[in-house]
Amino acid sequence: GNSVTQMEGPVTLSEEAFLTINCTYTATGYPSLFWYVQYPGEGLQLLLKATKADDKGSNKGFEATYRKETTSFHLEKGSVQVSDSAVYFCALSPTSGTYKYIFGTGTRLKVLA
Amino acid sequence: DADVTQTPRNRITKTGKRIMLECSQTKGHDRMYWYRQDPGLGLRLIYYSFDVKDINKGEISDGYSVSRQAQAKFSLSLESAIPNQTALYFCATSDRRSSYEQYFGPGTRLTVT
Numbered sequence: 001g002n003s004v005t006q007m008e009g010p011v012t013l014s015e016e017a018f019l020t021i022n023c024t025y026t027a028t029g030y031p032s033l034f035w036y037v038q039y040p041g042e043g044l045q046l047l048l049k050a051t052k053a054d055d056k057g058s059n060k061g062f063e064a065t066y067r068k069e070t071t072s073f074h075l076e077k078g079s080v081q082v083s084d085s086a087v088y089f090c091a092l093s094p095t096s097g098t099y100k101y102i103f104g105t106g107t108r109l110k111v112l113a
Numbered sequence: 114d115a116d117v118t119q120t121p122r123n124r125i126t127k128t129g130k131r132i133m134l135e136c137s138q139t140k141g142h143d144r145m146y147w148y149r150q151d152p153g154l155g156l157r158l159i160y161y162s163f164d165v166k167d168i169n170k171g172e173i174s175d176g177y178s179v180s181r182q183a184q185a186k187f188s189l190s191l192e193s194a195i196p197n198q199t200a201l202y203f204c205a206t207s208d209r210r211s212s213y214e215q216y217f218g219p220g221t222r223l224t225v226t
Contacts, residue, residue, distance in 0.1 A: 004155075033211055043117070043203055043217030044156075047202060089155060101215065103137065103155040 002027045005042075006090045006104035013080055013111050021075040021107045023064075023090035031092040033066050033073040038087040038106070047075075047088070080111045117218035118192070119204050124193050125224045134189045134221050136204030143209050145173075145187040147179060148222075150201040153221045159202075162187055164211070194225040 007022040025031065032051045036044040048057030050066035050073065057064050062077045075088060089105040116137045126132050130196075143164050147198065148156040159169030160179040168179055176198060178190045191198055201222050205215040 010131075036217075041219070043219045044205075044215075045217070046214050049213060100158065101156075102158075105153055105155040107178075 002031070002092060002094050002102045004090050004092055004102050004104040006088075006107055007059075008105070009108040011107060011109045013109070015082055015111055015113050016079045017111075019075070019077040019080045019084075019109065021076065021088055021090075021109070023073045023104060025057070025071050025073065025092050026088075027071075027092055027094060029094070029103075030068075031094050033064070034091045034093070034101070035064055035075050036064070036091060036103075037091040038089065044089060047064070050093075079111070082111045082113050084108055085111045116199075117204060117206055117216055119218040119221050121221060122200075122219065123222045123224075123226065126177055127226055128195055130194050132191045132194055134163070134202055134204075134223070136187045136189070137217055138185050138206045138216075138218075140216060141184075141210070144204040145181065146205040146207075146208070146215065147177075147189045148176045148203045148205065149173070149198075150203060156203065159189065186225060191225075192221075196225045199223060199225045 003026045034049045035047040037047045038044045047110045048059040050057040053068035055066045087106045088110045089106045091101045120135045143167040144163045147159040161167045162181045207215045
């Protein structure tokens with residue numbers, strides 16, 4: 001079946017450090033892939049997405065590349081800020097029936113000033 | 114004003130009580146979803162609805178029921194609450210013309226004692 005595995009947190013970084021949050025998936029066909037972010041006390045917001053292999057999603061300095069050969073969609077940012085502290089969720093939407101997301105367990109990021 | 118609203122934002126109830134969580138949206142989307150979030154488990158789909166007459170069970174529907182009163186309103190009921198239903202509940206919406214992105218409400222924190 002479909003599944004998403006992302007690195008466990010919490011991840012604690014100093015401001016301006018490089019961020020990588022790993023995400024791998026299992027799916028048949030060609031799913032769409034997403035990163036959502038949840039700030040404290042809020043719902044999830046779409047951060048970026050990629051709908052086919054080799055696509056790169058980017059937003060707010062974050063990037064992730066859809067790698068079909070390694071079934072991965074790792075989230076990266078070159079220089080994190082304190083305001084990036086949040087929980088990050090990797091998710092996929094299967095090829096058939098785009099309504100049904102499969103979410104990873106979430107990775108909490110804490111950025112220290 | 115927020116596009117997806119949830120009421121109440123916080124609720125404490127006792128075992129055996131009936132409780133309803135409400136979701137309203139002003140995005141004009143046809144699809145609505147209810148998820149629960151538990152620490153270490155990510156988000157899991159409880160129910161989803163493609164329109165007023167189309168309601169479907171998700172992966173963890175036992176103990177829950179839903180009602181789609183109008184295109185803009187989707188409520189979740191716990192007929193007889195139990196402590197392991199203590200969780201953060203999210204409503205989300207999407208548009209069939211752009212099914213990839215789901216828009217989330219701010220969440221309802223439910224505690225069953």
